Amino acid sequence: MEAMGWGRYPKAKADLIEPADAQSLQKFVASQKKSASCISRGAGRSYGDSALAGQLIGSRFLDSFLALDEQQHTLRCGAGVKLGDILKVCLPRGLFLPVLPGTKEVSVGGAIAADVHGKNHHRDGSFCQHVTQISLVLASGEVVSCSATQNPELFRASCGGMGLTGAIVEATLKLAPVPSSYIDQRSLVANNLQECFAHIEDNADSKYSVAWLDCLATGDSLGRSVLYLGEHSVAKNRKSDRKYHARSSIGVPFSTPSFLLNKSSMSLFNMTYYSLQKNKSRTSRLDYDNYFFPLDRLSNWNRLYGSKGFLQYQFVLPCEGALEGITTVLEKISKQGKGSFLTVLKKFGEANENLLSFPKSGYTLTLDFKNEASLFPLLDELDQIVLDHDGRLYLAKDARMSEAVFKASYPNWEAFMAIKAKVDPHNRFASLQSNRLGLTT
Amino acid sequence: MKVLIIGATSAIAKAAARIYAQQNCSLHLIARNGEQLEALSSDLLVRGAQAVSSSVLDLNKFAEHGKLLGAAIEELGGVDIALICHGSLPDQEKVEISFKQAQKEINTNGLSVISLLTELAPTFIEQHSGTLAVITSVAGDRGRQPNFVYGAAKSLVSTYLQGLRGKLLAHNVHVVDIRPGLVDSPMTAQFPKGPLWASPEQVAQKIVKSIQRGSHTVYAPGYWRAIMFVVRIIPDFIFKRLKF
Numbered sequence: 001m002e003a004m005g006w007g008r009y010p011k012a013k014a015d016l017i018e019p020a021d022a023q024s025l026q027k028f029v030a031s032q033k034k035s036a037s038c039i040s041r042g043a044g045r046s047y048g049d050s051a052l053a054g055q056l057i058g059s060r061f062l063d064s065f066l067a068l069d070e071q072q073h074t075l076r077c078g079a080g081v082k083l084g085d086i087l088k089v090c091l092p093r094g095l096f097l098p099v100l101p102g103t104k105e106v107s108v109g110g111a112i113a114a115d116v117h118g119k120n121h122h123r124d125g126s127f128c129q130h131v132t133q134i135s136l137v138l139a140s141g142e143v144v145s146c147s148a149t150q151n152p153e154l155f156r157a158s159c160g161g162m163g164l165t166g167a168i169v170e171a172t173l174k175l176a177p178v179p180s181s182y183i184d185q186r187s188l189v190a191n192n193l194q195e196c197f198a199h200i201e202d203n204a205d206s207k208y209s210v211a212w213l214d215c216l217a218t219g220d221s222l223g224r225s226v227l228y229l230g231e232h233s234v235a236k237n238r239k240s241d242r243k244y245h246a247r248s249s250i251g252v253p254f255s256t257p258s259f260l261l262n263k264s265s266m267s268l269f270n271m272t273y274y275s276l277q278k279n280k281s282r283t284s285r286l287d288y289d290n291y292f293f294p295l296d297r298l299s300n301w302n303r304l305y306g307s308k309g310f311l312q313y314q315f316v317l318p319c320e321g322a323l324e325g326i327t328t329v330l331e332k333i334s335k336q337g338k339g340s341f342l343t344v345l346k347k348f349g350e351a352n353e354n355l356l357s358f359p360k361s362g363y364t365l366t367l368d369f370k371n372e373a374s375l376f377p378l379l380d381e382l383d384q385i386v387l388d389h390d391g392r393l394y395l396a397k398d399a400r401m402s403e404a405v406f407k408a409s410y411p412n413w414e415a416f417m418a419i420k421a422k423v424d425p426h427n428r429f430a431s432l433q434s435n436r437l438g439l440t441t
Numbered sequence: 442m443k444v445l446i447i448g449a450t451s452a453i454a455k456a457a458a459r460i461y462a463q464q465n466c467s468l469h470l471i472a473r474n475g476e477q478l479e480a481l482s483s484d485l486l487v488r489g490a491q492a493v494s495s496s497v498l499d500l501n502k503f504a505e506h507g508k509l510l511g512a513a514i515e516e517l518g519g520v521d522i523a524l525i526c527h528g529s530l531p532d533q534e535k536v537e538i539s540f541k542q543a544q545k546e547i548n549t550n551g552l553s554v555i556s557l558l559t560e561l562a563p564t565f566i567e568q569h570s571g572t573l574a575v576i577t578s579v580a581g582d583r584g585r586q587p588n589f590v591y592g593a594a595k596s597l598v599s600t601y602l603q604g605l606r607g608k609l610l611a612h613n614v615h616v617v618d619i620r621p622g623l624v625d626s627p628m629t630a631q632f633p634k635g636p637l638w639a640s641p642e643q644v645a646q647k648i649v650k651s652i653q654r655g656s657h658t659v660y661a662p663g664y665w666r667a668i669m670f671v672v673r674i675i676p677d678f679i680f681k682r683l684k685f
Contacts, residue, residue, distance in 0.1 A: 001633075017630075018627070018630060019627075020627035021477065021480070061452070061627060064480055064481070064483075064484040065483065065484045065487035065488060066480070066483055066484070066487075067483060067487070068487045075487075088463075089487055089488055089489070092489075
């Protein structure tokens with residue numbers, strides 16, 4: 001089959017193996033030749049080539065819940081369980097996932113492998129900081145359990161390890177009790193980037209915080225944005241307090257011609273959005289689905305970028321220099337006549353101990369660009385700005401960063417390689433991305 | 442609601458069981474693999490099932506059906522829905538040349554279901570309510586070259602259900618025949634997939650809905666009704682030349 005990530009670029013030929021349970025997955029890995037490389041694939045929501053290889057081990061059937069402890073707030077489940085399924089089960093019991101990315105359609109295994117983050121990173125850290133244990137099938141076919149105390153080195157390499165240490169089959173997560181399934185949202189309009197930074201700093205104690213940015217605004221209004229702050233809403237003693245809000249989504253049935261997404265249409269969208277938000281009421285009570293997953297309402301929205309797909313570009317810059325660095329990036333993009341349809345800015349908290357995890361203290365900006373030949377030189381230039389500011393790119397979104405950029409920005413890559421050499425000396429677990437970044441050959 | 446699921450670890454059965462679990466039903470599961478049954482039981486409890494019990498049985502042991510079903514229904518405390526899902530997909534080329542193999546497949550996919558229905562019917566007649574739902578296949582609609590042994594076993598069950606439905610009408614017991622088309626599950630892992638393939642979850646949703654509505658013969662997904670209508674009306678002199 002032809003496989004691709006969520007960005008629909010690049011595409012690669014691959015065999016998809018979908019084991020019926022953890023035992024069959026183990027048998028499959030053990031039975032393979034040393035030369036055959038494979039990588040786990042969860043829900044296919046990483047954007048670039050991190051879940052592409054000759055053989056893909058799909059976790060679709062590893063979707064069982066194993067145990068839920070309502071007193072201890074722990075959940076043990078298979079790697080193929082999607083975050084949305086967990087919410088469906090946990091919300092009626094007053095429990096919530098402590099970290100949620102921008103979609104509920106990701107698998108637990110994928111969320112761990114990419115150590116995903118959410119709108120509350122500045123307070124609660126990333127997904128793996130709430131994972132207490134994982135079961136990993138190694139290249140030998142052996143299953144090992146890892147946690148902060150059991151095989152801690154392997155645990156820190158596998159959390160955020162992009163599936164390169166082995167295939168995650170099961171995990172135990174810590175859940176968070178919440179008063180209701182609603183979020184009280186407050187929005188603050190900023191006329192430029194500096195104002196937006198000030199709003200973020202002023203509201204550092206807010207539980208959730210993320211800013212939408214008009215990437216196409218220039219000059220004095222460069223970086224004009226709307227900051228969305230959120231707090232869990234108190235219960236109103238109604239039946240709907242703990243409701244799981246399943247919302248039907250509208251699908252995009254096929255790739256729309258990519259010329260529809262051009263600078264004028266993007267500019268129109270961003271301008272309209274900004275002016276609508278500017279005059280809207282500043283506080284509102286939203287259900288969690290509306291707050292966390294607005295894009296899930298348009299399933300297959302990735303098709304809007306045309307058949308050639310798109311690239312997401314997410315980087316983080318340390319706080320000092322972030323304002324200047326992000327300004328440079330935005331100016332560069334606008335000078336090259338490019339634009340991003342959706343641009344998101346957020347402040348991260350401290351980095352964790354995981355060797356390849358993306359988040360570190362600073363500001364992160366996410367941009368998406370239609371795939372076209374002229375984009376790649378621009379992204380190379382942006383890489384340089386990111387490196388100059390001691391920043392780095394998110395592996396789950398990357399499809400084109402060079403080995404040099406990666407190794408210069410992820411200082412723990414050698415420590416990671418040392419652990420990888422121990423558990424997978426023949427590089428059985430390798431992706432197109434890991435080959436490109438020089439983590440495997 | 443009390444639901445009995447036979448062949449519970451198949452992908453479609455599992456997906457249906459999860460829907461019933463979300464509706465806070467009590468379930469009893471029967472399958473061959475004890476380990477998988479245990480895993481499914483804990484999964485269903487987390488998803489909201491009121492109670493889950495299970496028993497291990499190789500369904501080709503017909504003699505044990507009666508006793509086991511009796512015990513299962515007792516453990517469940519009655520039964521509102523019995524859903525029969527088990528089956529195996531044989532390699533047509535092998536079963537064509539070996540009667541022993543063919544017999545085994547017809548036993549699994551055909552006769553074992555008749556045996557289970559025979560044992561279940563009296564309970565339903567006595568309580569004067571409930572639904573018997575059986576998963577057959579579009580393969581039973583017409584004998585096609587690539588899978589006519591499997592198809593023959595499935596059409597045996599479909600024909601039986603047509604008669605049983607009438608027989609049980611007077612007893613207020615409903616009979617549903619569910620005919621899935623191509624389902625993307627571990628059972629069909631070796632086939633290349635195309636646009637006609639459905640997920641086990643889609644089929645399970647259709648099953649639960651059709652049991653609730655009291656449908657009779659259900660194609661899952663629905664477009665298979667149109668496809669199989671065309672397949673059935675092709676004249677034999679043409680049909681015999683078709684390899685699909």
